[in-house]
Amino acid sequence: MYISTSNRKHAWQDYTLIVPTVSVGNVGQLAADLVISTLWMERVGFILHPSLLPCVGNNPFAHEDATSCKMTTCCEVYESTSTQVVVIQQRAPFVKGRRKEYAQWLSAWIKEHNFYQVAILTSTFAQERLDHQLVGSPFRILKSPAMEARSGEFFKTKMDLQDLESRVSFPAPSRTQQEPNLTNPESKLLYMPGSGIAKMLFEDCQSLPVLVLMMFVSEGDNAGDGLAIADQLNQWLNLITIKKEANKELQSHHVATGIMKWKIPMSWKLVFGSKFDQKLYQ
Amino acid sequence: MATFFGEILPVTSRAVDLDEDEDDEEALPIQCEPILHWSKRMRAELEKTSDKKVPCSNFVMAIGLEANAFTEIYVKQFNYERVGGIFTSLGDEDQLTLSNASPTDKTCYIWRCHSNPSILVCQCNRHVSADQSFQWAQLLVDNIELSTAYIAVLTASDTGGYCSEVPSSDLDTPFLRALKTEKFMASPVCKILEQPNMLTGLPAQLMSFFQVLRYKAVIYVCFKENKYVDILDVKAFMSILNVTPIKDITEPNKNAEQMLRDIMELHAVNDTLYM
Numbered sequence: 001m002y003i004s005t006s007n008r009k010h011a012w013q014d015y016t017l018i019v020p021t022v023s024v025g026n027v028g029q030l031a032a033d034l035v036i037s038t039l040w041m042e043r044v045g046f047i048l049h050p051s052l053l054p055c056v057g058n059n060p061f062a063h064e065d066a067t068s069c070k071m072t073t074c075c076e077v078y079e080s081t082s083t084q085v086v087v088i089q090q091r092a093p094f095v096k097g098r099r100k101e102y103a104q105w106l107s108a109w110i111k112e113h114n115f116y117q118v119a120i121l122t123s124t125f126a127q128e129r130l131d132h133q134l135v136g137s138p139f140r141i142l143k144s145p146a147m148e149a150r151s152g153e154f155f156k157t158k159m160d161l162q163d164l165e166s167r168v169s170f171p172a173p174s175r176t177q178q179e180p181n182l183t184n185p186e187s188k189l190l191y192m193p194g195s196g197i198a199k200m201l202f203e204d205c206q207s208l209p210v211l212v213l214m215m216f217v218s219e220g221d222n223a224g225d226g227l228a229i230a231d232q233l234n235q236w237l238n239l240i241t242i243k244k245e246a247n248k249e250l251q252s253h254h255v256a257t258g259i260m261k262w263k264i265p266m267s268w269k270l271v272f273g274s275k276f277d278q279k280l281y282q
Numbered sequence: 283m284a285t286f287f288g289e290i291l292p293v294t295s296r297a298v299d300l301d302e303d304e305d306d307e308e309a310l311p312i313q314c315e316p317i318l319h320w321s322k323r324m325r326a327e328l329e330k331t332s333d334k335k336v337p338c339s340n341f342v343m344a345i346g347l348e349a350n351a352f353t354e355i356y357v358k359q360f361n362y363e364r365v366g367g368i369f370t371s372l373g374d375e376d377q378l379t380l381s382n383a384s385p386t387d388k389t390c391y392i393w394r395c396h397s398n399p400s401i402l403v404c405q406c407n408r409h410v411s412a413d414q415s416f417q418w419a420q421l422l423v424d425n426i427e428l429s430t431a432y433i434a435v436l437t438a439s440d441t442g443g444y445c446s447e448v449p450s451s452d453l454d455t456p457f458l459r460a461l462k463t464e465k466f467m468a469s470p471v472c473k474i475l476e477q478p479n480m481l482t483g484l485p486a487q488l489m490s491f492f493q494v495l496r497y498k499a500v501i502y503v504c505f506k507e508n509k510y511v512d513i514l515d516v517k518a519f520m521s522i523l524n525v526t527p528i529k530d531i532t533e534p535n536k537n538a539e540q541m542l543r544d545i546m547e548l549h550a551v552n553d554t555l556y557m
Contacts, residue, residue: 003494024295046494050416054487056461056501057480069474071461073490092482093297095413125295194298219295267478270445277449 002077002109004045013114015079016237018087019106019201020121022094024194025217028121030226030268031233032089037061037265038240041078041087049075051102053092060267083239086115094196103197107204117147117209119237121229122198126216128191133165133216139232140164142190142202142212150209159235164214167191211236221271223264230262313371316414318421320366324394335427336365339400340527342434345485347511347549348504349436350405352519354385355541358403359532361396368392368421370410386548392426401531402426406484415487423491432466432527433492433499436519437485441505445479456506456518463493466500471525475503500527511549513542 004010018035020028035041052074059070074092079085094102110118126138141161143151155161167189192199195214202212213232217225234240240261320328320336328334344353368390372378376388390408395401410418422428441455460470461481475481481489485501492499502522506515522528535541 022297024298026297046490048490048494052416053412053482054415054484054490055480055482056486056489056493058461058474058477060477062477067474069460069462069470071463071489071493073493074486098413194295196298219297270447270478274445274450275447277451 001048002045003048005043010044010079010113012086012116014116015084015086017110017113017115017118018085018121018233019110019118020087020089021196021198021201022090022092023123023196023198024125025123025219025222025225027123027215027217027222027225027229029089029091030222031121031230032087033060033265033267034226034230034262035085035233035239036078036087036089038261038263039080039083039085041080041085043072043076044079044086045077046073047075047077047088047090048073049102049105051094051098051105052090053095055092057267061265064266083237084116085237085239099197100200103200103204106197107201110201110205111208115208117150117211118205119233120198120201120210120212121233122192122195122212122214123217123225123229124192124214125194126218128193129216130165137162138216139229140214140216142210142214144202144206144208144210146207146209147211151211155211155236159232161213161232164190164192164212223268223271227262313411313414316368316370316410316418316421318366318368318425320425321364324365333427335425336394336402337400337427338402338431339398340402340531341426341428341431342403342528342531343436343488344403344405345435345437347407348438348506348515349519350407351385351511351516351542351545352436353403353405354545355516355538356520356523356535357528357532358393359535360398362393362403363396364391365394365402366392368404368406368418370408370414370418373409376408384548385545395531398531410484412483412487415484418484419487419491422488423495428492428497429495431498432530433497434522434527435485435488435499435501436504436522437481437501438504438506438515439481441507443479444505446476453505456504456515458518458521459503459505460500461489461503462500463489463497465496466498468500468526470500470502471521472502511546513546516542516545 018032020032022029055074057072059072062070075088075090078087078089137160139161140163141155142164190199192214198212198214202210213229215225215229324336328336342353342357344350372388378387378389382389388408390404390406393403393405441450441453444450446453458472459475460472461475462470481501481503485503489499489501502519504515504518506512506518508515523532
């Protein structure tokens with residue numbers, strides 16, 4: 001169920017909804033974290049659902065030195081009125097076997113709130129890339145018919161984003177089995193393993209303008225992937241203006257140029273656990 | 283999956299389960315739903331109320347051995363009556379005595395103060411799995427009127443999962459950390475749990491409910507090193523005796539030391555590490 005933090009009625013018909021799904025490397029969540037912290041988004045509601053595993057912590061977007069407590073739960077809705085964006089941040093995986101229930105509830109919730117458009121951020125296993133997918137951009141998109149009509153060639157020409165290649169079936173059939181099917185669009189499947197509920201949401205929300213923005217990733221320290229997908233999202237939605245470094249010399253020293261434009265939340269520190277005692281290696 | 287440190291984990295991803303992509307929603311382990319059961323007397327009393335909810339002004343929820351030992355010795359000072367329990371499935375190794383009265387038993391009972399019936403204490407020694415915690419918390423808020431109550435949740439956690447700038451070998455254990463809901467105005471007696479640490483399982487689910495439903499709740503977590511219950515870990519909670527909501531419902535216990543030793547002895551039977 002969705003519980004608003006205030007009694008104000010949401011009017012989100014001009015807003016873009018960003019839904020990161022819990023997927024391999026949690027790339028969507030990381031990107032959402034960046035958007036929320038950079039835009040100083042306000043928490044406007046909670047999602048309490050039996051399909052979500054519980055977790056609580058202190059405010060992940062607080063200042064480093066803050067000592068106050070603003071408790072955060074496993075699934076929250078954030079809003080930015082100035083940029084007209086709503087983000088659903090989910091911080092825990094699903095109870096085993098209850099994903100479907102949540103996906104159905106969420107798509108109903110999305111439809112009910114009449115968003116202008118919906119962006120689903122997700123990722124899929126890099127090891128599942130086919131030979132012809134190996135070279136080039138790690139990003140892929142999927143568009144609902146309404147989004148297709150609205151955006152035209154924008155994603156292809158302006159952002160150089162390619163549609164996800166559909167597959168005939170899985171496991172891959174032999175070449176001879178494939179031949180007759182290749183021309184038949186009915187037999188094509190969306191194959192996006194490790195993307196969580198992204199596919200279910202996309203299929204349920206076909207009537208809305210939906211864009212799925214996905215990335216091929218592997219588990220590890222996925223902060224860089226999170227930044228990359230946030231950059232892609234920014235190219236489309238113009239959430240923030242990218243500061244250009246004036247000094248060219250400085251630029252060459254920074255490998256990660258441009259990272260400074262996103263505000264990295266405090267919760268990203270100590271990804272690999274506590275600091276260790278340096279004396280161990282003396 | 284090989285991680286950054288080179289250890290091999292049996293999963294391909296922390297975030298998603300590879301099997302789940304095959305839509306095998308039927309292959310779920312069978313679990314019984316948590317059940318709340320009130321005593322005969324309580325049921326008779328509830329019959330007379332309009333909303334079938336137990337009135338409550340102060341609620342203490344103890345989860346785990348340390349919190350339970352502390353609650354038993356320092357919080358439940360006056361005469362308390364057992365009014366109900368919340369039951370979940372038991373594991374094969376879970377112990378229960380015939381009378382269900384030993385502190386080592388895997389039980390979960392709700393107690394009510396004789397002299398002030400609006401004080402309720404819930405002692406949960408049972409393991410409540412994270413996927414059952416939603417139904418568990420729902421049962422609690424559906425059956426006890428907590429909207430005006432002061433709520434304290436006590437639990438303990440391992441320092442193993444605790445992240446900080448200080449190396450874990452230099453941590454001064456045991457120590458307390460707290461989190462509170464927006465409506466809980468008082469400041470907790472110890473530090474707030476630092477990012478990026480978080481709580482999971484039943485304590486997290488309860489706090490989520492309390493936050494979302496706008497209840498006044500605080501959680502105190504004792505971070506401890508010992509696997510088995512230890513006097514120091516239990517005493518780590520001592521400082522909360524002086525703050526809301528615990529301070530209003532307790533008084534000093536003269537037999538505390540003896541009771542502590544008794545409980546430790548009971549639990550020591552299970553500690554076979556050095557036998």
